[in-house]
Amino acid sequence: MEYRTVLTTCTYCGCGCGFYLEVLDGRVVGTIPCKTNPVSEGKLCVKGWNVHEFIHSPKRLTQPLLRKDGALTPVSWDEALDFTAKRMREIKEANGSDSVAFLASAKVTNEENYLIQKFARAAVGTNNVDHCARL
Amino acid sequence: MVEKVKARVQELLASGKVKGFIGLRELHGHIGPYLFTDGGDLDGFVIGDRKAAGDTRYPLNTQLIMISRQYPEETLGVLVRGCDERGLKTLFNTNQLKPEKVVSVGIACPQELADVCECMKPFPEEFVAGEASEARPFGSVERIESIEIGERLKVWLGEFAKCIKCYGCRNICPMCYCPECTLEAKDFQAVGSIASENPIFHLTRALHMAGRCIDCGLCSEACPADIPLRTLYKKIADIVDLEFQYRPGYQDSKGKMSPNVLGEAAKH
Numbered sequence A: 001m002e003y004r005t006v007l008t009t010c011t012y013c014g015c016g017c018g019f020y021l022e023v024l025d026g027r028v029v030g031t032i033p034c035k036t037n038p039v040s041e042g043k044l045c046v047k048g049w050n051v052h053e054f055i056h057s058p059k060r061l062t063q064p065l066l067r068k069d070g071a072l073t074p075v076s077w078d079e080a081l082d083f084t085a086k087r088m089r090e091i092k093e094a095n096g097s098d099s100v101a102f103l104a105s106a107k108v109t110n111e112e113n114y115l116i117q118k119f120a121r122a123a124v125g126t127n128n129v130d131h132c133a134r135l
Numbered sequence B: 001m002v003e004k005v006k007a008r009v010q011e012l013l014a015s016g017k018v019k020g021f022i023g024l025r026e027l028h029g030h031i032g033p034y035l036f037t038d039g040g041d042l043d044g045f046v047i048g049d050r051k052a053a054g055d056t057r058y059p060l061n062t063q064l065i066m067i068s069r070q071y072p073e074e075t076l077g078v079l080v081r082g083c084d085e086r087g088l089k090t091l092f093n094t095n096q097l098k099p100e101k102v103v104s105v106g107i108a109c110p111q112e113l114a115d116v117c118e119c120m121k122p123f124p125e126e127f128v129a130g131e132a133s134e135a136r137p138f139g140s141v142e143r144i145e146s147i148e149i150g151e152r153l154k155v156w157l158g159e160f161a162k163c164i165k166c167y168g169c170r171n172i173c174p175m176c177y178c179p180e181c182t183l184e185a186k187d188f189q190a191v192g193s194i195a196s197e198n199p200i201f202h203l204t205r206a207l208h209m210a211g212r213c214i215d216c217g218l219c220s221e222a223c224p225a226d227i228p229l230r231t232l233y234k235k236i237a238d239i240v241d242l243e244f245q246y247r248p249g250y251q252d253s254k255g256k257m258s259p260n261v262l263g264e265a266a267k268h
């Protein structure tokens, strides 16, 4: 018998509501809004309340896929990242820095968003930075 | 106060009387439900008074039901205030939990909390900590009833109009245990469409709380729109009491329903 509550932040939008995921014997079975969270104060929207449901979905991507001969094929992170870096460099060299754009996310932390814009500006040399919260 | 509760929990776990104890734990400054399984490790054990009495209460009976369904043979302990105990009794009556598999450890609520809750019984039958406060179950219902009826309807419709259909009231409620909920049933709520209209959503839930709501107030606390749901359900409870002489959770300590449960209205 193992029941745990794991404090975490909602991945659905940039609001950042806090909740506990309920884990019973290794499976995430429920969401409880965290009363002490200063952002959400024990309240959630309908998405947050159901956030645990996607965790064990068989449809989730659990590893990188690369299209090889027209078919999505599971590959290692190293291979996926090497391929992406190589193509990005080729595109940049052929068409200039502004031919690349970066789409940041409301679902990651501030620090991760900081990194992506820094990478866009300093490493690639473009101000083409936007985000998924422009709904 | 918390030390007395901890001592009792420690004893229950150490003696093996309970396999686990569902309470509250503070970790990294946040308080949430937790299953304690080792009497020697009650680090962070709290009773849910962070800045004000009872400001970090959770529907622990919901966790109790979930774990019990998975482990029907095990006896579990649970932290209860007056309202949680009323919940337990009602859950025993409705066969959601088995009384012989639950050991509750009670705490009494201070007057400041009883006043905020307008609580009819701010303490369980037995409690290991706190003192029995006075019941003062008046205020919100009387205030809204003092408004002229046409105006009152407008007030309620105005409140319901703020609803964002988060289903938080239903989700947080320790008495909403139905495996299939009307509020999500296909003939009530088409999949993929905007959630059901007002005030049908709210009045459906309010009617379901008849004979069920134990007035813990967690729904109001979870409502992002600050709709005074608890006041609505308090009124429902008053009507049920008047018509059926029954108020959920106020049966005798063996969990038997009042013999008057069907009352005069049953003869109609």
Ligand code: SF4
Pocket (backbone or CB within 6 Å): B054, B081, B082, B083, B084, B109, B113, B114, B115, B117, B119, B120, B121, B122, B123, B215, B216, B217
């Ligand atoms: S409803 Fe009563 S028993 Fe429950 S927390 Fe409020 S005062 Fe305490």
Ligand code: SF4
Pocket (backbone or CB within 6 Å): B169, B172, B173, B174, B175, B176, B209, B212, B213, B214, B215, B216, B217, B218, B219, B220, B230, B233
């Ligand atoms: S007060 Fe609200 S959360 Fe508590 S039992 Fe009643 S309806 Fe459910």
Ligand code: SF4
Pocket (backbone or CB within 6 Å): B170, B175, B176, B177, B178, B180, B181, B182, B183, B205, B208, B209
């Ligand atoms: S709202 Fe009604 S149907 Fe839904 S869980 Fe609660 S009591 Fe059951």
Ligand code: SF4
Pocket (backbone or CB within 6 Å): B162, B163, B164, B165, B166, B167, B168, B169, B170, B219, B222, B223, B224, B225, B226, B227, B229
């Ligand atoms: S908690 Fe409030 S906003 Fe959410 S569905 Fe219930 S009444 Fe509506």
